[in-house]
Every structure is written in structure tokens, then in C-alpha cells.
Amino acid sequence: MRIHVVDHPLVAHKLTTLRDKRTDSPTFRRLADELVTLLAYEATRDVRTEQVDIETPVTPTTGVKLSYPRPLVVPILRAGLGMLDGMVRLLPTAEVGFLGMIRNEETLQASTYATRMPEDLSGRQVYVLDPMLATGGTLVAAIRELIKRGADDVTAVVLLAAPEGVEVMERELAGTPVTVVTAAVDERLNDRGYIVPGLGDAGDRMYGTVD
Numbered sequence: 001m002r003i004h005v006v007d008h009p010l011v012a013h014k015l016t017t018l019r020d021k022r023t024d025s026p027t028f029r030r031l032a033d034e035l036v037t038l039l040a041y042e043a044t045r046d047v048r049t050e051q052v053d054i055e056t057p058v059t060p061t062t063g064v065k066l067s068y069p070r071p072l073v074v075p076i077l078r079a080g081l082g083m084l085d086g087m088v089r090l091l092p093t094a095e096v097g098f099l100g101m102i103r104n105e106e107t108l109q110a111s112t113y114a115t116r117m118p119e120d121l122s123g124r125q126v127y128v129l130d131p132m133l134a135t136g137g138t139l140v141a142a143i144r145e146l147i148k149r150g151a152d153d154v155t156a157v158v159l160l161a162a163p164e165g166v167e168v169m170e171r172e173l174a175g176t177p178v179t180v181v182t183a184a185v186d187e188r189l190n191d192r193g194y195i196v197p198g199l200g201d202a203g204d205r206m207y208g209t210v211d
């Protein structure tokens with residue numbers, strides 16, 4: 001597994017506002033969207049392309065276009081949904097699948113409550129979106145499902161990662177074609193499995209849940 005931490009002042013600036021507990025839900029959603037677009041630029045560095053012949057008003061030339069089969073983008077509901085628009089803005093022809101997953105806040109075990117994506121992902125590049133890589137349980141389960149369906153290149157785009165979760169992914173997904181692109185790797189997890197300093201519960205902050 002490869003990990004790429006995007007080191008850029010605009011990313012750091014937006015992430016700082018996202019972390020701030022005073023940032024309200026509409027601003028949180030807008031910043032998450034902008035941040036994903038910046039991360040997507042790095043995450044798609046190896047997106048597959050093919051050569052294409054075109055004519056400019058001046059002369060024939062060759063360029064590139066995204067290859068078929070099209071990439072698949074999979075947001076992990078709920079919080080990953082807030083990253084979808086920012087990603088498909090850069091990849092407008094991508095197909096979109098969905099995975100609904102929830103982490104039990106007592107046991108920290110992830111479970112899947114909804115799956116809607118192609119059965120056969122052979123030869124497909126897949127971009128998984130989830131703002132938080134905490135214990136790693138959610139992303140490991142999601143990526144195992146994608147690889148089981150035949151995906152041969154998976155990139156997870158996350159806003160924040162914990163070192164514990166990165167270690168779990170490296171161990172559990174060793175030898176698989178997986179890359180993680182993130183805005184930061186934070187200090188640690190607390191005893192409730194939250195990232196420190198983190199940004200709190202991404203889904204709650206994005207959608208205004210207060211329970």
C-alpha cells in the first residue's frame with residue numbers, strides 16, 4: 001500500500017477551518033468539497049489514459065483522453081457522500097457506485113448496510129471516498145469488497161488519517177494495489193476511536209446531527 005500526504009498551503013488552510021469546532025455545517029460541506037477537488041488532483045495522477053488524434057484550428061495533433069473502462073468512484077455513506085461532487089467535478093465521466101457503512105461506536109467494528117455497485121470490477125480503477133481513516137476497519141472492509149469484485153487499482157481519498165488506521169491498512173491490505181491520498185496524518189486515536197486532533201464526527205458535522 002502507498003500513502004500520499006498532500007503537502008500544500010491551500011490544503012492546510014482549508015483543513016484548519018474544517019477542524020475548527022466553530023465551523024458550521026454549510027461551511028463544513030463547502031470546504032470538504034473544495035478540499036476533495038485538491039486531493040483529487042493528486043489522487044488521479046495515475047488515472048489511465050489513451051492517445052487520441054484531434055485537429056486544432058491550426059493543425060492535426062495528438063492528445064489524451066480517459067481510457068475505457070471508465071473509473072468508478074465509490075463514496076462511503078454517509079460522510080463520504082459529501083466528497084462525491086468534488087471528485088466527479090474532475091472526473092465527470094466516471095461511474096458512481098455506493099457503499100453504506102457504519103462503525104459501531106462501542107465496539108468500533110464496521111458493518112455494511114447498503115451496496116450498489118457493479119458485480120464485476122475486473123480491470124477497473126476505483127476511487128473510494130471517506131473523510132476519516134480512524135481504526136481503518138471501514139476502509140479495509142470496503143477495499144476488500146472492491147478487490148473481491150476484481151478491481152485492480154484502488155485509491156482511497158480521505159481528508160484525515162490516524163497513524164493506527166494507516167498501520168492497519170498496511171498490514172491488512174499488504175500486497176494489494178492500494179493507494180491512500182490524504183490531507184494529513186494526525187497524532188493518534190483517543191480511547192473512543194476518534195482522531196486527535198481530528199475534526200470530530202465528520203458525518204455529524206457535515207449533516208448537522210446533534211444527538
Ligand SMILES: O=P(O)(O)OC[C@H]1O[C@H](OP(=O)(O)OP(=O)(O)O)[C@H](O)[C@@H]1O
Nearest residue numbers: 078079102103133134135136137138203
Ligand atoms: O476507520 P474507522 O474506525 O472504521 O472509522 C471511520 C468511519 O467512521 C465514520 O463513519 P460513521 O460510522 O460515523 O458513519 P457516518 O458516515 O454515517 O457518520 C467515517 O466517515 C468513516 O466511515
Ligand SMILES: O=c1cc[nH]c(=O)[nH]1
Nearest residue numbers: 134194195200201202
Ligand atoms: O475521528 C473520527 C473517527 C471516526 N469517524 C469520524 O467521523 N471521526
Ligand SMILES: [Mg+2]
Nearest residue numbers: 201202203204
Ligand atoms: Mg459518523
